Amino acid sequence: MVEKSVHEINKKIEDGSVNVVTAEEMVGIVENLGVEGAAREVDVVTTGTFGAMCSSGLMLNLGHSEPPIKIQKVWFNNVEAYSGLAAVDAYLGAAQISDTRGIQYGGAHVIEDLLRGKEIDVHATSYGTDCYPRKVLDTTITLNDLNEAVLLNPRNAYQKYAAATNSSKRILNTYMGELLPNFGNVTYSGAGVLSPLSNDPSYETIGMGTRIFMGGAQGYIIGNGTQHSPSGGFGTLMLKGNLKEMNPDYLRAASFTGYGTTLYMGIGIPIPILNEKLAASTAVRDVDIMTSVLDYAVGSRDKPVIKQVNYADLRSGSVQIDGKDVPTSSLSSFKNARKIANELKEWVKHGNFFVSMPVERICCEGSAKSMKQTQAVPLVKDVMSDFIVTIKKNQTVQDAAKKIWENSFNHLAVISDTGELVGILTAWDISKAVAENRFDSVESVMTKKVLTCAPNEPVDLAARRLDRYGVSAMPVIDAQRQVLGIITSDNISKLLARRY
């Protein structure tokens, strides 16, 4: 039985005799020496991760102006921060986007610009009080001008993350990057073998108060992250660190096309090897860490699992889906994760960083809940018109014109003899056929590619589709392609009018 204390390890760090390796190196050491031998040999294992962490932000204090202002709303380079706090405190979220530049520039970019020493324009407004009479404020600041600039990240360092793919026929722009149609690629995130939480999944040394590497500086874990779901292997951490001490190599703003801004954070956590159990858990390999590939074509919270993979599969460059080799892309940087684990290793080796025990354990069981929704999500079947005029595909254009005229209805659903939807015909299609002097069957003039929706689809998804393709109505069909009704932009605007 090996048993060491953090105190003993820190003594070794102090006298320079500490043996520290990265989590990648630990895999081979445990293979060679066995768990007990490795636990005896190795004192500290360093981990690292560098990836998109949207739930990050900067808590800052501007100092008081003259005359003073109690800031009610504040913008940094046109990115709004939350200031419902004391007079000149604000919290700037990484994912907040610029009022003027949209998703090109956001809170993350302001944070990186501050770190790079750039000047930032501040605009603030208030209602004015006896003690804080000022109502408007404009100034320009740099990082040095702030009293405090503390990164306070509610959810960082995900233990692992589900990979993404796309079964649909169009490109999807997501926070998992550009997903190509027909399972054209798979994207993933996470450092696998180097992932901090995958190396101490029972939270023995990673807990509240643990000192860590954060953005190139020393930071701290202040608790479990939001949405912490350790039971499924999706633990998260809440972190704090001083922006003024950080290094832009380990903190980068990013913008995902069609999605928004985020902050790439570099995090490294040292794991003191106190016993065999920790030696064993830090020997975790890419192949041991399983995750799912989810289909982002489904715009719902519960996305279908396409398959289970491990990080070795993902990092091999391709995974098989339906017998096809699909290329993978990492969104996080393994090279930088490794750089962080190595840098932290050097810090410990040279006595510049001491390991710590948590002052309180983070819970290692449980899962995050889904949102409680008291208002039912309206479904297509709740708002569609069940009155829809149909026409058989072999009827004539004249019949169609008559139907439209009789029913004063703009869309005719064209159906086969067995009642399946085969096309749609609008008044416009008919005018066009008449103008071109074509009076053949409905089939030859109808639009064959019809956008449809299902009765149990949420209205919001149907509305997004109508919007994207610029059409005003979609037939609602069941699994047998039988027409049930039609949903129009009119139906939707009426619903929205009720909602707001």
Added chain:
Amino acid sequence: MKIKISIPTERIHNPIISESIIETGILLNIMVANIDSTYGELIADVKDSRFDKIKNALESRGAIVAILDRPIHRDEEECVECGACISVCPMKVYAFDETWGLCVDEKKCIQCGMCIKMCPHGALKLGE
């Protein structure tokens, strides 16, 4: 060198490419071809020394020929070597080296622009 051959609608029914190849005897290595009833676009590789001749042959038949000489450019300062660009590039321009650094083989680039939208760090641009 890589060239892009665009065939306008009114010429799409003529065997422009075959005729040009037969006339000049110059081989075109066609890498990408998007042809439908309304428009054609091909990306091909051709020897530098034979470019002028094949260009004349193609253009005399109504095609438009452009040299793809502004391949993708990566800003190494902005790039964090995540590898997001790897899976969206149809020409396999990007790959990881053994240290998980990003290798860029610009010569293969056909300037489609897919990777530019993918890069979260705005590190990619065409031609610089």
